[in-house]
Amino acid sequence: MGVPGVAGHLARVRRGLARVSPAQLLAERAAGALVVDTRTPAHRAAQGEFPGALVIDRTVLEWRLDPTCPYRIPEATGWDLRVVVVCRHGYSSSLAAASLQAVGLSRATDLEGGVERWLAEGFAVHRGPVDLRE
Known part of the structure; x- marks a missing residue:
């Protein structure tokens, strides 16, 4: 089992993911990857909306x-759909990507460092509207 706890x-989860950097995410999106933002409404309001992402609540x-x-x-x-999950810091997105792999979406991954890294590297966000999928 290894080290207990989160x-x-x-x-363990991240060993099974080919995580992507912000620059790689741009290339993934250009190649047709589906980018999914699972951040809460409060985090999206504080950080901005992620460009080109579908917003899907983590619970669904x-x-x-x-x-x-x-x-x-x-x-x-x-x-075989390529899915890149985005969250605030890149933690819950790793767990979400692993869950997607567990249900059969073997090409699912996430953004290293989340939106915090995206912003730190100078990539843009916007203030709305979003493509919200409930």
């Missing part, structure tokens, strides 16, 4: 992206 779990993420689920979004076209 830190140990996070380390797997249902919206499972291509066989009746509650999926139209973009959930198949198990």
